[in-house]
Amino acid sequence: MPELPEVEVVRRGLHEHVAGRTVDAVEVLHPRAIRRHLAGAADFALRLTGQRLDAARRRGKYLWVDLSGGDAMLAHLGMSGQMLVQPVGAPDEKHLRVRLRFTDGGPELRFVDQRTFGGLALADLVEVDGTRLPRQVAHIARDPMDPAFDPVAAVAALRGRRTEVKRALLDQTLVSGVGNIYADEALWRARLHGLRPADKLTRAKAAELLAHATQVMYEALGEGGTSFDALYVNVNGQSGYFDRSLAVYGREDEPCRRCGTAIRREPFMNRSSYSCPRCQPRPRG
DNA sequence: CTTATGACCTGCAAGC
DNA sequence: TGCTTGCAGGTCATAA
DSSP states (O other): OOSHHHHHHHHHHHHHHTTTOBEEEEEESOGGGGTTSTTOHHHHHHHHTTOBEEEEEEETTEEEEEETTSOEEEEEOTTTEEEEEEOTTOOOOTTEEEEEEETTOOOEEEEEESSOOOEEEEEOEEEETTEEEEGGGTTSOOOTTSTTOOHHHHHHHHHTOSSBHHHHHHOTTTSOSOOHHHHHHHHHHTTOOTTSBGGGSOHHHHHHHHHHHHHHHHHHHHTTOOOSSTTSOOTTSOOOOGGGGOSSTTOTTSBOTTTOOBOEEEEETTEEEEEOTTTSOOOOO
């Protein structure tokens, strides 16, 4: 699920359904889901068992839950990860990777991940710029929904890259949370082609782009996120509705909502970029 | 240091 | 029907 709004939907679900509950048992069904926990699955299970899960937090697309013992359980959903709250005894999902049972005997927490690009880990917290973060998240920039997000600094970071603006927007060390969908949507709103050089944008244009990215992610959050299929769901298995509001992503050959021109799809970094040929002319050369 | 490129996985839809 | 190919909301290690 993976961009900021979808991860935030999951974070809220975790906060509501698992915060305050104590882990009774941990079952790792696929070792790859725990590969970022270098001490291994047995250590992961042992150290997590008996801990109470506290606040659920997020930076960009990373998600974590504070543990009563002082560390955190970190999660990244990758391309296809889900956190599901399911009744004990519900049939295992085909791609169930990790199960947490709780001492209260209530619904269990399941990490389900078809492609196993995501995973869980335990992490100690380090302080970065006044914020406590899991060590593995320390290199990720603040996202636009962070109360301490600094738009001026973010604009400077984007313009400081000698690369194309879409690449810069997707660089999680500059601004976090933006992925392929919301990058394309923000570029369309700003009438910019993603191949435009980031360092040639005026400060005002870069600021406008960032404001559009922020706005479109808030709008998506308001609709429960974007989901084209059952892979992208909240902790209760429900889909969001923002796909109806997308202007370009996934709309190849459909009319631009501004000018009616057919939306084009172009290869980009082993996937696709969607844009309007008229509103977002490709840069020369 | 910065920037670009593939690797990592599974499953689905489209085309032959 | 079956095969192949291409594609998917991401990040990371490695190369230049």
